[in-house]
Amino acid sequence: RPSRFGMFYDESAGVWSTAGMSFVSGDEKHVKMVSTHMSYFASVSVSAGCDNVPLSSRVLDHCLVCGGDNGTCSGCDGIPNTGRNKGCSGHGQCGVSTCSCLFNWYG
Structure with missing residues (x-):
């Protein structure tokens, strides 16, 4: 099932990443994350495994x-x-x- 997750843009690597970010709460429309750094952030809707990790294959x-x-x-x-x-x-x-x-x- 799709869930919302936060990502940040890693300018040095030129990619979107979840490194240094922790999921706090969320649903299909909202997400609350904690980050260890300042950056550009985005909310994305992706499937998550039972471990609540985006794109995880765990069931x-x-x-x-x-x-x-x-x-x-x-x-x-x-x-x-x-x-x-x-x-x-x-x-x-x-x-x-x-x-x-x-x-x-x-x-």
Whole structure:
């Protein structure tokens, strides 16, 4: 989804940049930024990743972690949100993709 971000014109490099600028707040029409320097500033509407960085490719994984790899909610089967935990219900040991029962435990 498009969001508003601030940029400044870097005269020495001849390009627009976000270096030295921090996003404070904003919506589709307004933006409030903090800058470490004086320059010409502009507001632009661009897509942002889940990290709220302009043009970032970061997305939420299935565990709702920004830029994650689904590891925080994947069970022993390696699939997110199946309910199969890595602790194997306390009666097993997580192998490559399945739980192996401990001695004297079955199922």
